[in-house]
Amino acid sequence: MSLAPSRSLFFLAFMAGALTLGASFYLEFGVSLRPCFLCQVQRIFLAVFTLINLVATLHNPTRSAAYFYGLVSMGSAVLGALTAVRQVLLQNAAPDQAADCWPSLHYMIENLSFWQALQSSVKGTVDCVEINWTLFDLSLPEWSLLFFVGMLILGILQFSRLLLMPRLHPASR
Numbered sequence: 001m002s003l004a005p006s007r008s009l010f011f012l013a014f015m016a017g018a019l020t021l022g023a024s025f026y027l028e029f030g031v032s033l034r035p036c037f038l039c040q041v042q043r044i045f046l047a048v049f050t051l052i053n054l055v056a057t058l059h060n061p062t063r064s065a066a067y068f069y070g071l072v073s074m075g076s077a078v079l080g081a082l083t084a085v086r087q088v089l090l091q092n093a094a095p096d097q098a099a100d101c102w103p104s105l106h107y108m109i110e111n112l113s114f115w116q117a118l119q120s121s122v123k124g125t126v127d128c129v130e131i132n133w134t135l136f137d138l139s140l141p142e143w144s145l146l147f148f149v150g151m152l153i154l155g156i157l158q159f160s161r162l163l164l165m166p167r168l169h170p171a172s173r
Helices: 004-030 037-059 063-091 107-110 112-124 140-165
Strands: none
Touching: 004 037, 004 063, 037 063, 037 140, 063 112, 063 140
16 A cells, blocks of 8 residues: 555645745735734744645655654644644733733843743733734634644544554565
């Protein structure tokens, strides 16, 4: 049995990631939405996810390589989802909790060390709390979370196919 279904799932994930990455650049440069720090981190995880799936599609991996590509791909999707969850929680926090957010990433980079700025950014900045754009009453972090969860489901489907696919034995050829 061939691993062609696995390769086509990598291609499907690559296309979904490329379209989503293109949409994020369109919103930044076409609609002039300025991404906050957590949005940029989500975009990095999206780019890693897309690149891994492109390499897996072009490589035509064996079973063990497909496991590796799948794990790395799902890992970037999990990290992207966690970042999106954090931003959704910040956006849905009470207004008095939003005052605890730092002023901006630019201010933090100029006045704090790299690690302090990174820790503060995960806690949230004022930019991350703002909801600048919605589609069907969902903000960008919520759409990002839906994308990453969908790609995790696709990754689980791929792993289940790899695990349930009968192993090829030289004697059975």
